[in-house]
Amino acid sequence: MNLSLKQRFSRSMEDGSDLVGPRAPPSPRSVKRKMMLITLAGTLALMGAVAGTYYFAMRPVILRIAVGPPNSDDVKVVQTLTQAFAHNHIRLRPTQTEGATASAAALGESKADLAIIRGDLDVPKNAQAVATLRKNVAVLWVPPAAKGKKAGPKITKIQQLAGRRIGVVGRTQANVNLLKVILRQYGVDPSKIEIVQFPASEAAEAIRNQRADAYLAAGPVNSKITTDAINASTRDGAAPTFLAIDAAAAISQNYPAYEASEIPAGAFGGSPARPDDEVKTIGFSHHIVARKGLPETTVSTFTRQLFAVRQTLLSEFPLAAKIETPDTDKDAVIPVHPGAAAYVDGEEKTFLDRYSDYIWFSLMGLSVLGSVGAWFASYLKKDERGNNSSLRERLLDMLAVARHSDSIDELDQMQTEADNILRETLHCFEHGAIDEGALTAFNIALEQFHNAVADRKALLASMPQNLQRAGVQLRATGA
Known part of the structure; x- marks a missing residue:
């Protein structure tokens, strides 16, 4: 009877007993974990977006340049530029025309990105x-x-x-x-x-x-x-x-x-x-x-x-x-x-000059998302923490009653209720509604209750049956 709360929890998991009851619906802790996963996914997505943006910003860009007439010095200049830019970010693709007039027309019709005119x-225009x-x-x-x-x-x-x-x-x-x-x-x-x-x-x-x-x-x-x-x-x-x-x-x-x-x-x-x-x-x-x-x-x-x-x-x-x-x-x-x-x-x-605002706002958005997620998870656990606090107070009340009980049946009923309180408390701990400190305080109260029940049962067992019945009758009449 003098088992700690953690030992009871471990034993219940080993022997497959129904101490923790049926599977509970999604809990605040699971919600919190989901929010953490969402935040992590968002961070990875942001990193991927930054990497993707950098890749697309830095990948080679090919510009069509219109130049003419054929065999002119202008064409030779552009050919030299094309070779010089072969491994650069901006690269050229020459389009030979009949002359400067045709090159200007190609640019005006958006058939070229650059032109020599x-x-x-x-x-x-x-x-x-x-x-x-x-x-x-x-x-x-x-x-x-x-x-x-x-x-x-x-x-x-x-x-x-x-x-x-x-x-x-x-x-x-x-x-x-x-x-x-x-x-x-x-x-x-x-x-x-x-x-x-x-x-x-x-x-x-x-x-x-x-x-x-x-x-x-x-x-x-x-x-x-x-x-x-x-x-x-x-x-x-x-x-x-x-x-x-x-x-x-x-x-x-x-x-x-x-x-x-x-x-x-x-x-x-x-x-x-x-x-x-x-x-x-x-x-x-x-x-x-x-x-x-x-x-x-x-x-x-x-x-x-x-x-x-x-x-x-x-x-x-x-x-x-x-x-x-x-x-x-x-x-x-x-x-x-x-x-x-x-x-x-x-x-x-530079790259950072162009995209720093987007990166900063993305980081701020993730920070706000994490804060909202943490608040939401805490809000969901508020009712569960309040309920567990009332259960602990009930356990302390039963502790006082157990020390003066004259009925084995009453003690057994309180024992059953204590087991239910234990189940709810373990659920709260598992879901993150209470921390280690609250669990330790509950463990102390539970041990005191079990000790009181055990002591009271031992005392009642040592008493003659007629005295036990008299005590029950006195309690029943309110004497």
């Missing part, structure tokens, strides 16, 4: 600047008259081109448009002149055959195509005459895509130097542009990679790849892409 062409690939100048010159051929009035000014034939180097319509802009600025009606275009590969031969009175070429200063064309214009040691575009500033006011520029003396080599003095002209740029909907982080990463390999491009393509940062002014001809602006301004965001 001329700044003096119609820029798609969804194009935003990423970098300036190179700056170009317009070169307008008149070859010297061939010996033995009757020469007309010498051309020294652009106004004197009226009624003449002008050869344009390159098949692109953009160069013809450039010539017309220059002519109109000087009051020359483009319809009053004859314009002949030559492919770049045929320009030198056409100039040697005197197919035009003057020529226009557009490209980087010291462009090989322009230099070869000017060298073909030299006859018997006589250098061509370069026509200055003095109204370059006025042209740039009317056409923002153009800017005043100059051709340095000796830019095209030769002896004497060609030109022999600085020549004023107009210039325009080739730009790398991005589609407006392209993510800011993608463009900023591409811009960073682009300028990281700039020195490589300059060493391989010194005339065609003088990359510069884009114009970030609000009134720029081509608005800058926010991603490129972030790189230029040093505000490029």
Whole structure:
């Protein structure tokens, strides 16, 4: 009879007795365990989400870039970039076009993510600047008259081109448009002149055959195509005459895509130097542009990679790849892409910068979820703790009654009730409603009750039967 509560519980589990009664419904402790499992699952899910986000954020991104015409320096530059970016986060997939106009159209139709375009062409509405690939100048010159051929009035000014034939180097319509802009600025009606275009590969031969009175070429200063064309214009040691575009500033006011520029003396080599003095002209740029909907982080990463390999491009393509940062002014001809602006301004965001808020809010959400779960579990155990407390008080009351009982049957009934209280207490402990301290206090009360019952039964057993019956009768009559 003097068994501890834990011993009784262990014995009941070993012999399969029904001390703990039938299986109870889900308890607060099981609910708590479920909440802990849910919290753990949520934490693992958060870690998986962070890992997944990092993977998707850091996985290679392939951008389609439109560039043309075939075999041009621009195509070669893009091919070099493609090789340089082969193992980087941003990678390129070149799409060759017929020229800058076709590249701009591909970007405007969202068939490309990036494009290399001329700044003096119609820029798609969804194009935003990423970098300036190179700056170009317009070169307008008149070859010297061939010996033995009757020469007309010498051309020294652009106004004197009226009624003449002008050869344009390159098949692109953009160069013809450039010539017309220059002519109109000087009051020359483009319809009053004859314009002949030559492919770049045929320009030198056409100039040697005197197919035009003057020529226009557009490209980087010291462009090989322009230099070869000017060298073909030299006859018997006589250098061509370069026509200055003095109204370059006025042209740039009317056409923002153009800017005043100059051709340095000796830019095209030769002896004497060609030109022999600085020549004023107009210039325009080739730009790398991005589609407006392209993510800011993608463009900023591409811009960073682009300028990281700039020195490589300059060493391989010194005339065609003088990359510069884009114009970030609000009134720029081509608005800058926010991603490129972030790189230029040093505000490029890291992975943690982009996703720290989401991670922090997720952690806060898990913390709140854990707190709510703990409160809910505690709330569910409140009634069970209160019920167990009343059962313990009942046990103490029975302890007092047992010490004065005169009936074996009454003691047995209280013993049965104590067993029921034991069962409920073990349920409470198993479900987490009471802790070790409460279980120890209950164990002390239970042992005192069993000792009182055992002592009282021993006392009643030693008494004569007539005295036991008399005591019962006295208790029954209330004496």
